[in-house]
Amino acid sequence: MSPLITCRKLHKRFGAIEVLRDINLEVHTGEVVVIVGPSGSGKSTLLRCLNVLEPISGGELEVGGKRLGDRRTRKRDIRRETGMVFQQFNLFPHMTARENVMLGPRKVRRQSRREAAALADRLLDRVGLADRSHHYPSELSGGQQQRVAIARALAVNPRVMLFDEPTSALDPELRGEVLQVMQGLAAEGMTMLIVTHEMRFAADVASRLIFMDEGRILHDGDPKVLFESPPSDRFRDFLRHVQT
Amino acid sequence: MDFRWDVVWNALPQMVDGAQLTAQITLLGIGGGLIIGTLCGLVTAFRVPILHWLVFAYVSVIRGTPIVVQAMFIYFALPLALDITLSGFAAASLCLAMNAGAYITEIVRGAVQSIDKGLQDAGLALGMSYPQVLLSIVGPLAFRRTIPPLGNQFIISLKDSALFLVIGVAELAQKGEQLTAQTGRALEIWTAVAVFYLIMTFTLAMIMRLIERRMRIL
Ligand SMILES: Nc1ncnc2c1ncn2[C@@H]1O[C@H](COP(=O)(O)OP(=O)(O)OP(=O)(O)O)[C@@H](O)[C@H]1O
Numbered sequence: 001m002s003p004l005i006t007c008r009k010l011h012k013r014f015g016a017i018e019v020l021r022d023i024n025l026e027v028h029t030g031e032v033v034v035i036v037g038p039s040g041s042g043k044s045t046l047l048r049c050l051n052v053l054e055p056i057s058g059g060e061l062e063v064g065g066k067r068l069g070d071r072r073t074r075k076r077d078i079r080r081e082t083g084m085v086f087q088q089f090n091l092f093p094h095m096t097a098r099e100n101v102m103l104g105p106r107k108v109r110r111q112s113r114r115e116a117a118a119l120a121d122r123l124l125d126r127v128g129l130a131d132r133s134h135h136y137p138s139e140l141s142g143g144q145q146q147r148v149a150i151a152r153a154l155a156v157n158p159r160v161m162l163f164d165e166p167t168s169a170l171d172p173e174l175r176g177e178v179l180q181v182m183q184g185l186a187a188e189g190m191t192m193l194i195v196t197h198e199m200r201f202a203a204d205v206a207s208r209l210i211f212m213d214e215g216r217i218l219h220d221g222d223p224k225v226l227f228e229s230p231p232s233d234r235f236r237d238f239l240r241h242v243q244t
Numbered sequence: 245m246d247f248r249w250d251v252v253w254n255a256l257p258q259m260v261d262g263a264q265l266t267a268q269i270t271l272l273g274i275g276g277g278l279i280i281g282t283l284c285g286l287v288t289a290f291r292v293p294i295l296h297w298l299v300f301a302y303v304s305v306i307r308g309t310p311i312v313v314q315a316m317f318i319y320f321a322l323p324l325a326l327d328i329t330l331s332g333f334a335a336a337s338l339c340l341a342m343n344a345g346a347y348i349t350e351i352v353r354g355a356v357q358s359i360d361k362g363l364q365d366a367g368l369a370l371g372m373s374y375p376q377v378l379l380s381i382v383g384p385l386a387f388r389r390t391i392p393p394l395g396n397q398f399i400i401s402l403k404d405s406a407l408f409l410v411i412g413v414a415e416l417a418q419k420g421e422q423l424t425a426q427t428g429r430a431l432e433i434w435t436a437v438a439v440f441y442l443i444m445t446f447t448l449a450m451i452m453r454l455i456e457r458r459m460r461i462l
């Protein structure tokens with residue numbers, strides 16, 4: 001089967017700064033890829049390039065069979081194949097949890113209000129927030145907000161979910177509920193790319209681990225193998241830093 | 245010195261006339277200002293090529309000159325330059341609209357730019373088009389944020405309308421001047437004029453407060 005995501009020689013520059021260098025990556029359906037790496041190594045930028053929130057500077061990108069640069073492919077077509085969950089949740093503050101989840105189906109999938117509401121209720125139930133659907137984001141805890149954000153991203157029925165440090169802005173005691181939802185998604189076979197510093201989660205849930213350093217993919221492989229025998233000093237140093 | 249209520253009583257009809265004119269000029273001024281300010285504010289917020297330089301020039305001129313000078317210019321100089329005639333009322337409304345428009349431009353620009361970029365990203369990431377993101381997310385949020393500063397600007401504009409007495413518009417302040425000359429009772433007349441302004445600004449403030457309360461500012 002052809003990969004869900006293909007990057008070939010992907011480059012990204014901000015002005016003169018090269019942030020992603022020669023990224024080659026294939027992600028297949030059902031893979032749970034955890035991306036780790038030091039701050040500034042380009043993890044967020046990579047995710048943002050995958051759904052074209054950042055324009056790429058060079059190379060090829062194909063997501064869900066849609067090639068960037070094809071005349072018939074709009075950025076929006078690629079974004080519809082991907083759902084994104086942000087570190088800062090980014091819920092729409094003027095909408096209730098339910099309206100947040102409904103917006104995508106309404107605007108992007110052109111669903112009726114009734115259909116979208118039914119879908120939103122189902123997804124909120126799935127992330128354990130059926131009883132919070134009429135709350136505004138400001139009335140929800142961080143963990144609850146992030147779960148709404150996951151439901152919102154799922155609502156447009158993406159084929160791959162991108163998570164950028166989904167638990168980093170949360171108090172430690174609220175991280176579990178979000179990780180649990182993500183683990184549930186993984187178990188159901190959702191394809192996911194997750195940037196995180198949660199090494200336990202990576203070890204338990206990831207089917208594949210990517211270590212990024214200075215804009216490059218330095219290692220890419222089985223998390224158990226990589227954790228047990230780190231193949232480079234850079235990765236060993238990194239692991240020592242995050243584990244303390 | 246005693247306060248003669250009968251002077252106030254007799255002046256009342258003329259003052260009501262003046263207050264009406266003040267209200268009309270103010271409404272036209274802030275209505276026009278809202279249209280100008282919204283358009284120009286969006287032009288600067290999204291840095292529309294070329295146009296945003298024109299808006300920048302416009303805002304700079306208005307902010308950099310006293311409103312009295314703007315009124316004099318529009319009433320006396322502009323008709324000469326364009327070979328047209330402008331009534332005092334038209335000049336006053338136009339002047340207030342131009343003046344408020346410049347400040348509202350800054351209010352709108354500030355509100356749009358204050359909306360967290362992450363929300364725009366979240367909308368785009370869902371696959372929404374840019375216009376959809378503006379209409380459903382950035383617009384409604386920015387609109388809420390303009391309400392408090394707009395209320396402030398409306399009150400400033402209402403009070404600024406008093407200076408149109410310099411171009412002979414028979415608004416409230418000009419009536420005050422006229423009535424003082426007629427009656428020689430500055431205390432009563434100017435007290436009454438002040439009370440009229442207070443009532444109008446207070447009403448405006450209450451309306452804005454109500455809107456603010458009905459719409460949660462986020
Ligand atoms: N919009 C931007 N303009 C200019 N430089 C940027 C921009 N976004 C990111 N960068 C730079 O790109 C590099 C990679 O940033 P990125 O956010 O992708 O790193 P990261 O691996 O996600 O780091 P962190 O773990 O801190 O989130 C950094 O040096 C950053 O300063």
Ligand SMILES: [Mg+2]
Nearest residue numbers: 043044045165
């Ligand atoms: Mg990051």
